[in-house]
Amino acid sequence: MNNQYPKLTFCGGAGGVTGACYLLETENTKIIIDCGMFQGSRFSEILNSDPFPFDPKEITAALITHAHIDHTGRLPKLCKDGFRGNIFATMPTLDFAKALLIDSEHVIAMEAKHEGQEPFYTAKDVELVFTLTKPVEYGMMVRVAEDVACKFYDAGHILGSSIIEIFITTGDKKTKIVFTGDLGNSPGPLLRDTHKEIEADYVVIESAYGDRLHEQEGERKDSLEDVIEETIAAGGVLMIPAFATERTQELLYEFNDLVENGRIPKVPVFIDSPLAIRITEVYKRYSSFYDEEAMRLLKSGDEIFSFPGLKFTPTVEESKHINNVPSPKIILAGSGMSHGGRIVYHEKLYLPDPKSTLLIIGYQIKGSLGRRLLDGEKMVRIHGSDVTVRAKIKQISGYSAHADQQGLYRWVEPMRLSIKKLFVVQGEESASETFAQIIKDRLAIDTTVPKVGDSFVLE
Numbered sequence: 406m407n408n409q410y411p412k413l414t415f416c417g418g419a420g421g422v423t424g425a426c427y428l429l430e431t432e433n434t435k436i437i438i439d440c441g442m443f444q445g446s447r448f449s450e451i452l453n454s455d456p457f458p459f460d461p462k463e464i465t466a467a468l469i470t471h472a473h474i475d476h477t478g479r480l481p482k483l484c485k486d487g488f489r490g491n492i493f494a495t496m497p498t499l500d501f502a503k504a505l506l507i508d509s510e511h512v513i514a515m516e517a518k519h520e521g522q523e524p525f526y527t528a529k530d531v532e533l534v535f536t537l538t539k540p541v542e543y544g545m546m547v548r549v550a551e552d553v554a555c556k557f558y559d560a561g562h563i564l565g566s567s568i569i570e571i572f573i574t575t576g577d578k579k580t581k582i583v584f585t586g587d588l589g590n591s592p593g594p595l596l597r598d599t600h601k602e603i604e605a606d607y608v609v610i611e612s613a614y615g616d617r618l619h620e621q622e623g624e625r626k627d628s629l630e631d632v633i634e635e636t637i638a639a640g641g642v643l644m645i646p647a648f649a650t651e652r653t654q655e656l657l658y659e660f661n662d663l664v665e666n667g668r669i670p671k672v673p674v675f676i677d678s679p680l681a682i683r684i685t686e687v688y689k690r691y692s693s694f695y696d697e698e699a700m701r702l703l704k705s706g707d708e709i710f711s712f713p714g715l716k717f718t719p720t721v722e723e724s725k726h727i728n729n730v731p732s733p734k735i736i737l738a739g740s741g742m743s744h745g746g747r748i749v750y751h752e753k754l755y756l757p758d759p760k761s762t763l764l765i766i767g768y769q770i771k772g773s774l775g776r777r778l779l780d781g782e783k784m785v786r787i788h789g790s791d792v793t794v795r796a797k798i799k800q801i802s803g804y805s806a807h808a809d810q811q812g813l814y815r816w817v818e819p820m821r822l823s824i825k826k827l828f829v830v831q832g833e834e835s836a837s838e839t840f841a842q843i844i845k846d847r848l849a850i851d852t853t854v855p856k857v858g859d860s861f862v863l864e
Contacts, residue, residue: 409862410430410432411430411863412863413427413607414459414858414860414861419854419855419859420837420854420855421832421833422768422770422831423770424443424475425440425441425476425831426440427439428459429553431550432552433550434549435463436467436553437464438467438569439476439584440469440476440479442474443475444474453482453525456486461483461487462489466491466493466549467488467490467491468549469498469567470567470585471494471498471587472494472497472565472650473563474506480502481510481531482526485525485526491537492539493549494540495542495557495566497691498565498567499540500691503531504683506531506534507531508649510524512745514527542557543567543600544558560589561598561599563587564654565694567586568585571583580607581604581607582606585610586611587807589807590804590807590812594658595655595696596651602816602819604823607824608826610813611813612836612841614768614805614813615837615841617810619805620803625804626662628803630668632801633735634669636735637672639760642735642755642758642762643734643735643761643764644751644752645736645764646743646748647678647767648806649678649683649741653676654688657709660715661709664712664714671713672734673714673716674737675717675734675738676717677736677737678737681739689710724750741767742768742775742776744773753788757793757795758796762796762798765779765799768806778794779800810840814840814844824851826851827844828854828861829855830854
């Protein structure tokens with residue numbers, strides 16, 4: 406028996422939020438968990454073109470926790486560089502990933518052209534990804550290789566998101582490693598609660614909100630109602646930078662309830678994101694993944710993603726027409742971090758208006774426009790112009806798709822007697838270190854915050 410295996414190497418998602426990619430090796434098999442894109446700063450994005458720290462041709466399989474680009478965005482590059490193994494994920498994850506990767510490829514192609522460079526993958530590489538996919542169901546044992554098997558469970562983060570259990574057999578020895586992907590902010594609207602683990606030898610856990618707490622479930626809808634009412638009363642525009650996957654659909658679900666129960670005035674609500682519109686159609690196909698309350702509403706005949714005043718604006722012409730609609734009005738548009746997309750056009754127009762509000766409801770990575778606005782910058786540059794910020798900037802963290810510090814802790818706690826080592830990843834340094842220290846102090850679990858390139862033998 407070779408005592409150097411199984412071995413875990415952190416190829417991304419360590420020491421930072423994005424670029425999740427973990428290499429797990431046995432004596433005979435190499436697999437990766439996630440293959441995400443680096444996002445946030447120009448330096449981060451340059452990393453996406455770098456060679457992988459492993460040979461893609463040697464990888465047997467890629468296991469994907471969920472569809473977000475920071476977990477799937479380099480799959481086309483992986484295939485371009487020679488990977489021909491199986492890609493395992495749930496059906497919603499595969500459908501979302503297809504839409505997101507196609508959208509991302511367009512953005513990459515435009516940016517590469519602007520920089521006078523070759524894109525690090527093309528539409529042909531995206532097509533190749535989806536010739537290699539193998540859909541899985543929650544709770545189903547999947548044989549990845551002779552010495553590796555896995556199970557996927559509901560992470561409650563976005564529709565189809567997964568916690569992945571991996572079982573490695575080395576002679577008579579069996580090792581169980583759990584990768585959380587992104588844990589959901591349960592309980593939340595629309596989705597079922599996060600699956601709770603019972604035991605594991607090793608755990609790789611995200612920590613995006615490892616140093617913070619969210620509002621409670623009831624508080625977030627009340628806060629949303631208050632922001633809507635205040636902005637409408639002032640006669641302004643409520644801008645919500647919303648991620649196309651999950652945040653938009655959760656907000657539609659919440660708006661549906663607020664409008665139909667007369668809790669907010671009826672004003673025009675625009676979904677100004679072609680990608681979010683396509684993703685919403687995917688959501689409608691997978692209602693079996695919803696929680697009990699959403700299922701009950703559907704069975705009662707309620708169209709949970711539709712209400713009076715709602716308008717989808719997929720075309721550029723329809724998007725431009727929003728400017729002609731008198732205020733007050735509500736605009737949900739991508740991107741979720743104001744890093745691009747249609748939201749920045751609306752921000753350029755309405756950030757100078759003191760009657761208007763920009764509502765942040767998702768994680769904002771360092772360097773993004775959304776983060777700088779949240780941090781209080783009063784002058785920002787958008788499309789080559791200086792824009793004075795007079796609009797109110799508000800945040801409701803309860804709509805985050807990520808578990809907060811308390812949620813992460815409660816998920817780990819039942820496994821405290823079985824875990825040999827906990828790896829804290831996918832967070833800014835302060836968030837990861839804070840959460841790791843709490844786990845050490847309260848649960849006495851051997852916990853580390855790895856860096857990209859670190860390897861560990863799982864004894």
